[in-house]
Amino acid sequence: MDKLNFIKSVPISKGWSGDKKYCVTFKDGTKYLLRISPIEQFDRKKEGFEMMKEVLSLHIPMCQPIGFGVCDEGVYSLQSWIDGNDAEDVISDLSVSKQYAYGLNAGNILKKIHTIPAPKQQENWEICFNRKIERKIQMYSECPIKYEGGQLFINYINENRYLLHNRPQCYQHGDYHIGNMMIDTNDKLIIIDFDRYDYGDPWEEFNRIVWCAQKAPMFATGMVNGYFSYNVPMEFWRLLALYISSNTLSSLPWAIPFGQGEIDTMLNQAKEILKWLNNMNNSIPTWYINEKDYLKKREMYADN
Structure with a gap:
């Protein structure tokens, strides 16, 4: 996960998903939601990430898809962090x-x-x-x-x-x-x-x-x-x-x-x-x- 360049990560335990979830903070102070899934789920997660982009294009108020890729622990997606x-x-x-x-x-x-x-x-x-x-x-x-x-x-x-x-x-x-x-x-x-x-x-x-x-x-x-x-x-x-x-x-x-x-x-x-x-x-x-x-x-x- 080093290539994601965040300086702080806080695990999130809430929810029923099998994904590992973190609130991560980057050098500029911006927070994001980081989700990490097993690499075997790459195709499913990739499609889901692309579909989130399509939903966002409808101007839906939502957590926004920011980044997607592969890391040492599997496949990750980065989404906007919602304060509230x-x-x-x-x-x-x-x-x-x-x-x-x-x-x-x-x-x-x-x-x-x-x-x-x-x-x-x-x-x-x-x-x-x-x-x-x-x-x-x-x-x-x-x-x-x-x-x-x-x-x-x-x-x-x-x-x-x-x-x-x-x-x-x-x-x-x-x-x-x-x-x-x-x-x-x-x-x-x-x-x-x-x-x-x-x-x-x-x-x-x-x-x-x-x-x-x-x-x-x-x-x-x-x-x-x-x-x-x-x-x-x-x-x-x-x-x-x-x-x-x-x-x-x-x-x-x-x-x-x-x-x-x-x-x-x-x-x-x-x-x-x-x-x-x-x-x-x-x-x-x-x-x-x-x-x-x-x-x-x-x-x-x-x-x-």
């Missing part, structure tokens, strides 16, 4: 109206990101996602721990697979939720961590909105309203329930190697999802408030 706070750490301290405003912003940003098309040779989405569904159902069936009401997720998936037919595809951030957003020192929302980028149904990108809704329901509400310009189609909610169900099934087997804390997190999350969706009898979650109702109840959400 993790959005998930501060969102609960904000007024509900500000949470909603940040959510609207997040939805508008995602809509821009989704204007980047998927490669022409991309596999048919219905075939691709049905294969994922089968794998996740298998993972869950072999898992020694089960959700209370877990079969409801499987039933919903099997009854609504037809919704995958003829879905469009685009570039996806891959992990778009409040945990991968920051609020900088100018109070601006910044999108970070494009490492899990993918291509697929743009609406599948909302499958992690569960984390947003648990942290700040009005942020999640704003994100949906902003993306759809306040006109949310019913088909979106039905598909989202399918995508969330699929994600939930694989979350429990994923959590087991990380210990009881993560297992409990996923068990509680599944319970909350079933509550939001009335045991999968409703597709629109109880945390969502449409724009018309929000304006009617604005007095309730006025700043203190």
